[in-house]
Amino acid sequence: MGRPVAIIGVGQTKHGRRFDVSYPELVKEAVDAVFEITGIDPGDIDGVVSGTMPSMMEGVALTHFYFADVLRSVGKPIMKTETCGSTGASLAITGYYWVASGMADLVLVVGSEKMNEGDSQATMTTVLEPFYQRYFIAGAPGIFSMQSQEWSVRFGIPEEKIRAAATKLTIDHHKDAFDNPYAHIKKELTEDEVNNARIITYPVRLWDVCPNSDGACAVIFASEDKVRQMDRKPAWIKGVGYSGEEYWFGDSDKVVWQSAIQASREAYKMAGITNPIEQLDVAEVYNPFTFQELLFYECFGFCDFGKACDETLKGTFARDGKLACDPSGGTLCTNPIGATGLIRVSEAALQVTGQAGDHQIPGAKLALAHAMGGVDQYNAVLILGSEL
Amino acid sequence: MSKDYNTLRHVVRLPHSYAAGPVWTRFYEGLKEEKIYGARCDKCSRIYVPARSFCPNCHENLDEWVEVSQEGEVVSWAYSSDREFFGMQVKPPFIIALIKLDNTDSNFLHFVGGVDFDKSAIEAGQRVRAVWNDEKKGHMMDIKYFEPIG
Structure with a gap:
């Protein structure tokens, strides 16, 4: 176990179609925001971690070098972390390690994406x-559709019930997004609109799928000494867990999903969590697809396998439910992929420090942040808390 | 009022010649002869399809190649009706499926065809059989698709 580490500040851009700025200018918005919010002098940063999706999505190789100036990284160590959809969570874990190891006291971690400039599904x-x-x-939806079909067959969940639960999730999240100033898609949806939307890959329909977003997120990780010197509420990293799987898609079970289960259990163990649904106050679950969000609830032990639809329909995971999931609107409403996992971590940090504004879960003290990467090959979970 | 700014269009195209190596080469030669090869692990007795050089569970070298059944059962599937995007080698609409070929221990990823492309065209558990393209090129699409049987 390393030294205690906390997130001391987060900065986000307004996410969406951002053709109003170049890619480095977009990154600069998030970086400038976190320095302004924390009052930290960029010169005091010991190292910088930057990450995006694979270079083929960026249009420029070695983005962390391209962004060197806006990252304020000149004369400092800089590294890139990249694990596809989970890049943002891996970035956070990289920053955490750097500080926990004692090799750095302040680390700037930045995730970014400009999905609208390239061809995201071709890159995938x-x-x-x-x-x-x-x-x-066939892009990401084909894989996630197969996964959800297998899940429904394995546990005998009627198609209508999955549809109803997924519809509730997307309606709730798109409504919640109105309370998140940084969210991309905010919309009042009706059941009819969702249920009759265009099919992307059956049974996944348009409103089950996240958008292509442009955006960046910057987070500063600090050692306990640094935290004590600042008059800011820290979000302590209580647990980290991550796990990968075999490369070949047909080799592993994507329903009772080893990497998702193991990542959460490692993070729970480190954070002393034995009953997640009782102990966690809020969870930012990576939900690029409604159906996958349901499966994650089960893999993370929020409910038994095969029960996520029932619990969702009962309101267990709604904002006023037992465990509020994705009160920010989640990935479903905002997905600048290289930043997305870090946005989950940032949202968890805002929640446990009482700074989430209109989507604050009252009194939240313990939060889960999660992201998934590769072709269903990798999962990462972090637990953040208000107390050390 | 927001101002519109310019965008610069630039295309990056980089051809690659990916070395297939001995395992893919041998597997593709099998496809040319309308044979699907798996590899059996001596230690855990699992048969993996496509054949590979080592067991992902035991990390034993897999020297025993076996021709596997061309029939199996659909484990899961997805119907893709959506847009075609750059670089796609087969154009939608199509149905992708995980298929458990008989007496093998991993799921084989391929297309299901010979059905109307409709959301209710197929169900998990459906028996399927490989249909071969007449012209063989020594790659994965020598199998045209798997069609429902029985």
Whole structure:
């Protein structure tokens, strides 16, 4: 176990279609915001971690070098972390390690994406090798659809029930997004609109799927000594867990999903969590697809396998429910992928420090943040708390 | 009022010649002969499809190649009706599926065809059989798709 580490400040851009700025200018917005919010002098930062999706989505290789000036990294160590959709969570874990190891006291961690400039689904296909799997990957939705179909068959969940739960999730999240000033898609949806929306990959329909967003997120990780010198509420990193799986999609079970289960259990163990639904106050679950969000509830032990739809329909995971999930609107409403996992961590930090504004869960003290990456190959979970 | 700014359009295209290595080469040669090869692990007895050089569980070298059944059962599937995007090698609409070929221990990813492309075209548990393209190119699409049987 390393030294205690806290998040001492977060900065986000307004996420959406951001053709009003170049990519470095977008990153600068988030970086400037976190320095302004914390009052930290950029010169006091010991190291910088930057991450995005694969270079094929960025249009520029080595983005962390491209962003060197706006990251205020000149003359400092800089590293890049990249794990596809979970990049943001991996960035946070990299920053955490750097401070926990004692090798740094203040680390700037930045995730970013400009999805609208390139072709995100074509890039997703290049995540896989051309010998076998690339032929069959119709962007991300095809894989997630297969996963949810297998889940419904395994546990005998009626299609209508999954549809009803997914519909409730997307209506709730798009409504919650109105209370998040940084969210991309905010919309009052009706059940009819959701249930009759265009099919993307059956049974996934338009409103089950996250948007392409442009955005950046910057977070400063601090050692306990630094935290004590500042008059700011820290969000302590209580637990981290992450786990990967075999490369070949057909080799592993994506329903009773080892990497998601193991990542959460490692993080729970480190944070002393034995009963997540009772102990956690809020969870920012990576939810690029409604159906996958339901499966994550089960993998994280928020409820038994096969029960997420019932619990969702009962309101267990709503903002006023037993465990509020994605009160920010989540990935479903805002997905600048390289930043997305870090936004989950940031939202968890804002919640446990009482700074989440209109989407604050009253009295939140313990929060979960999560992201998933690769072709269902990797999961990362962090637990953040208001107390050390 | 917001101002519109310029965008610069630039295309990056980089051809690659990916070395297939001995395992893919041998697997593809099998496809040319309308054979699907798996590899069996001596230690855990699992048969993996496509064949590979080592067991992902035991990390034993897999020297025993076996021709596997061309029939199996659909484990899961997804119907993709959505737009075609850059670099797609097969154009939608199509149905992708995880198929458990008989007596094997991993799921084989391929297309299901020979059905109307409709959301209710197929169900998990459906028996399917490989349909081969007449012209063989020595790659994964020598199998045209798997079609429902029985």
